[in-house]
Amino acid sequence: MLDDVELVPMIQEGDLDAFETLYHKYKNELYRTALVITRDRGAAEELLQDCFLRAYDHMDRVDGCSSLRPWLHRIIVNLSYNWAAKKRLRLISIEDIFGRLLRTSRNSPERAFEREELLEVVYEAVRSLSMPQRVVIVLFYLQGFSLAEIASMVDCPVGTVKSRLHYARKILRKKLMADTRISWEVAYELLSS
Numbered sequence: 001m002l003d004d005v006e007l008v009p010m011i012q013e014g015d016l017d018a019f020e021t022l023y024h025k026y027k028n029e030l031y032r033t034a035l036v037i038t039r040d041r042g043a044a045e046e047l048l049q050d051c052f053l054r055a056y057d058h059m060d061r062v063d064g065c066s067s068l069r070p071w072l073h074r075i076i077v078n079l080s081y082n083w084a085a086k087k088r089l090r091l092i093s094i095e096d097i098f099g100r101l102l103r104t105s106r107n108s109p110e111r112a113f114e115r116e117e118l119l120e121v122v123y124e125a126v127r128s129l130s131m132p133q134r135v136v137i138v139l140f141y142l143q144g145f146s147l148a149e150i151a152s153m154v155d156c157p158v159g160t161v162k163s164r165l166h167y168a169r170k171i172l173r174k175k176l177m178a179d180t181r182i183s184w185e186v187a188y189e190l191l192s193s
Contacts, residue, residue, distance in 0.1 A: 001025065004068045011059050023052055026069065029143060030076045036138050037080035038087075047083060051076045073143065074153035077135060084131065117181055125175040133168035136161055 002010075002021060010018035030051055034044035054075055055068070062068065126134060132154070139150045147165070151158040 003066075005066055008059065008062050008065075008068070011056070012062075019052075019056060022055075022068065026072050027052075029069075030072055033073060033138065033143060034076050034080050036142060037077070037135060038083055043083055043087075047076060047079045050079055054079075070145065070149040070152055073139070073145065073149075074155075077139070077153050078155075081131075081135075121176060121179050121181050122172075125172045125179075128175065129168050129171060133164050133171070136164040137168050140165055 002018070004022070007018045007022050011022065027048060031044055031048045034047040034051075035041060038044055038047065051072065055072060062071070065071070126137065129137065135154060136150060139145045139153065140147075145153070147158050147161050151161045154161070
């Protein structure tokens with residue numbers, strides 16, 4: 001598969017096959033990001049299409065960068081923010097994020113029940129976060145972006161991203177440690193990184 005540095009000039013020259021390659025390379029993770037933020041499959045699909053239309057329209061602004069991943073995520077995050085503002089939703093169901101964090105190799109029925117209960121507690125805590133904090137949690141934990149990449153995507157200084165992540169973890173840790181359904185050791189371990 002061609003890398004982004006090779007695809008960009010081809011797309012800029014009107015090569016639709018190169019653009020299709022770019023689409024298939026990033027569509028799944030962009031869709032997941034939009035879905036986690038909007039909690040609406042239809043909206044996530046629509047935003048994904050809009051993201052790629054905007055990317056195609058603005059491809060002439062891209063210079064020889066090594067990866068379009070952060071740029072595309074910035075587009076999808078901004079589109080998701082705008083969609084959410086119009087819908088006035090409380091955003092982000094974080095199932096994918098904490099599902100990834102809490103995967104277990106043991107699949108006993110008891111362990112599965114414990115995991116489901118723990119996930120529900122975590123989801124409730126995450127839903128209580130402000131939208132900016134939830135978005136930072138999504139981009140950091142689910143998508144694995146660096147703080148600098150997140151700062152670029154949400155158009156704020158790296159210090160602001162660090163602050164949002166710090167306070168989001170602090171809030172989550174406090175809520176999780178106060179919840180009697182899970183042990184404080186588990187709550188602390190979840191968000192100690």
